[in-house]
Every structure is written in structure tokens, then in C-alpha cells.
Amino acid sequence: MRVFVAGATGAIGRQLVPRLVAAGHEVHGMTRGEAKRELLFELGATPVVADALDAEQVAEAVGRARPDVIVHQLTAIPASIDTRHMERDFAATNRLRTEGTDHLLSAGQAVGVQRFVAQGHVAAYARVGGAVKGEEDAWDAAPPRAMRPNLEAMRHLEDAVLGASWTEGIVLRYGWFYGPGTSLAPGSEMVDMIRRRRFPQVADGGGVWSFVHVADAADATVAAVEHGERGRYNVVDDDPAAVADWLPALASQLGVKRPMRVPRVVGRLFAGEAGVVMMTELRGASNDKAKRELGWAPAHPTWRGVLATA
Structure with missing residues (x-):
């Protein structure tokens, strides 16, 4: 198949493009800047330079490639986030998602x-009921103020993709990324904060x-590109974990002292209500559907x- 990947040079794009090429697909990778053209060649894709927020440029790029499948991996998340x-x-990313x-x-x-695959995220589930959610569970109806534009943008993306009756619309709700090029890669700011005990x-x-x-x-x-059917899929590992579990475990793995513990009122001062919610009320996700239906x-x-470390 001919696959058009928007956001082909991001953390997941750099992993995705070579896999699609190895599977025998013709890949056209879109990036905003000329500087990434050589990287796309190295990954095995035909480079496409276009501004995702310019409708005419996008139409021209997709029209030239004439893909069977579009994969939407566009984000502009900064390396450092103030919760x-x-x-x-997330303002730039929210525009890309809308x-x-x-x-x-x-x-x-x-x-x-024939198929449109888009990037979603699991951090939008309602903070009530069980600790682990499936795709049909409700979204958070009253998120903290700082998170509202993010969830509104993600909802727009999901509604638009799944509501496109002319194609097989698929939303992959990814978990929190770790590995090369992510916020949890070795040497990242978040990992450095944990090393310095600045992530309580x-x-x-x-x-x-x-x-x-x-x-x-x-x-x-x-798998979604090749045989996914319309719908949402949680793409996460088998081990959802509370912050009280994974944060001390990561500190131990890094060989540093256990993170400090602070009360909610102190947490609000340095992380805001959104950060406190992420630390204390967030829900995890089940990957049962992705395993069953995507194989x-x-x-x-x-x-x-x-x-x-991976």
C-alpha cells in the first residue's frame, strides 16, 4: 500500500516509517521543514515538505502522493511542560489536532x-470508577482548567476521524511514551528531574x-494501517501502575533516592491542579481490544x- 505519514520525523514517526517500509509499503513522509528531508530519505520514505496548518499545502501534498492510507502523528509538544x-x-499541538x-x-x-489512522492518548478517561479503563468508558467531563483545551482538541480529532463515513477511521489512544526521542528517554528533562529529586x-x-x-x-x-477496523484502540503495555509504584521504582532503577512526598496543597504550588490530578486521580487503560482486534x-x-533506559 501507499502510506502517507504526517509527522514522520517525530518520536513515533522515526520508529514507524522504517517498519512500514520493511513491511513492503511505499511511504511518503510529511515534515514541515526542509532540514528533515535527508532524515526521511534515511528512514526510507519519499520526503514531503508541507505545513500541516496550511490547507492548500496539505491538499497538494496528499494529492501528489495519492495514498491508500493516511497516518496522522502530528504533534508539537515541547521538551519541557509546565503542568x-x-x-x-499544548497550544500548537491542539491546533494540529483540530x-x-x-x-x-x-x-x-x-x-x-481507504483508511485514516490518527494519534490519540489515554489521559482523557473519567476519573471515577475503576483504575483501568476500556475504549467505551467515558471521558473526563470536568478536567482541570489547564487540561480542558487539550481534551477538547483530542475530542475534536476523535469525532472527526471516527465520523468520516467515507474511510475506515481509526484512533490509537497511546499510553505514555518511553524509549528513544521521548520525554522518558535517558537524559530527558523529566528523567533528570527525578535524578535530582525535583519530581516529588x-x-x-x-x-x-x-x-x-x-x-x-x-x-x-x-497493524492498524494493514488491517485495522473503524474504532478506538488503547495502545498500552500490560502493566498499568500508580505513580506511587512506578515513580519510586524508576528512582531506584536510576540509583537515586526515593522521591519526596508532598501534600496536595504543596503539589498545586509547583504543578497546578492539572499536575496534581495526573499524580493522584488519572486512570490507566486496558489493551485487550488492541490485542484481540489488531493482533x-x-x-x-x-x-x-x-x-x-530502553
Whole structure:
């Protein structure tokens, strides 16, 4: 198949493109800047330079490639995120998830793409009920103010992709990435903060996180490209874990002291309400559907012992 990957030079794009090429697909990789053209050649893709927020450029790029499948991996997440101001730090990504999604869908409809696969995230589930959620569980109806634009943008993406009756719309709700090029890669700012004991546990650390190695996420995406059916899929490992579990374990793995524990009121001062919610109330996700319907299983079934080193 001919596959058009938007966001082909990001952390997951760099894993995804070579896998698609190895599977025998003709890959056209879109990036915004000329500087990434050589990288796309090295990954095995035909380079496409276009601004995802320019509808005409996107239409021209997709029209020239005439893909069977579009994969939407566009984000612009900064290396350092202030959870007190997530609406500011995710503003560019939110535009890519709204305007960028609409441009790609419009361009895809014009050439009749058979399948449209888009990047979602598991951090939007309602903070009530069980600790681990499935794809049909409700979204958070009252997120902290700083998180609202993010969830609104993700909802726009999901509604637009799954509502496109002319194609097989698929949303992959990825877990928290770790591995090369991610915020949990060796040497990343987050890992450095944990090393310096500047990433404390807030209150009971009861927020549950679901991780996924970026290579496993890429494998799941290849499966979705090749035989995915319309719907949402949680792409996470087998081991959802509370912050009170994974944060001390990661510190121990890094050979540093156990993170400090602070009360919620202190957590709000340095992380805002959004950061406190992520530490204390977040819900994890089940990968049962992705395993069953995509025929995928993570090569890294647990984050234990490999988080921030793999």
C-alpha cells in the first residue's frame, strides 16, 4: 500500500516509517521543514515538505502522493511542560489536532483514502470508577482548567476521524511514551528531574499511568494501517501502575533516592491542579481490544526495569 505519514520525523514517526517500509509499503513522509528531508530519505520514505496548518499545502501534498492510507502523528509538544500552563504548552499541538486533522481528512477524502489512522492518548478517561479503563468508558467531563483545551482538541480529532463515513477511521489512544526521542528517554528533562529529586510524589500517588514503548506503539500502528477496523484502540503495555509504584521504582532503577512526598496543597504550588490530578486521580487503560482486534502485543509488556533506559 501507499502510506502517507504526517509527522514522520517525530518520536513515533522515526520508529514507524522504517517498519512500514520493511513491511513492503511505499511511504511518503510529511515534515514541515526542509532540514528533515535527508532524515526521511534515511528512514526510507519519499520526503514531503508541507505545513500541516496550511490547507492548500496539505491538499497538494496528499494529492501528489495519492495514498491508500493516511497516518496522522502530528504533534508539537515541547521538551519541557509546565503542568500549571498546559493550555499554553499544548497550544500548537491542539491546533494540529483540530485544524491539522481537518486538513488531512479533507485532503484524504479528495483522493479516496481507504483508511485514516490518527494519534490519540489515554489521559482523557473519567476519573471515577475503576483504575483501568476500556475504549467505551467515558471521558473526563470536568478536567482541570489547564487540561480542558487539550481534551477538547483530542475530542475534536476523535469525532472527526471516527465520523468520516467515507474511510475506515481509526484512533490509537497511546499510553505514555518511553524509549528513544521521548520525554522518558535517558537524559530527558523529566528523567533528570527525578535524578535530582525535583519530581516529588504528590499525596498518595494514586494516579494510574499506562505506558508504552515507542517501538511497540509503532508496531501497533503498522497493524492498524494493514488491517485495522473503524474504532478506538488503547495502545498500552500490560502493566498499568500508580505513580506511587512506578515513580519510586524508576528512582531506584536510576540509583537515586526515593522521591519526596508532598501534600496536595504543596503539589498545586509547583504543578497546578492539572499536575496534581495526573499524580493522584488519572486512570490507566486496558489493551485487550488492541490485542484481540489488531493482533498486536507489546514486545515490552511492562515498564519495570526498562523505563527511561530502553
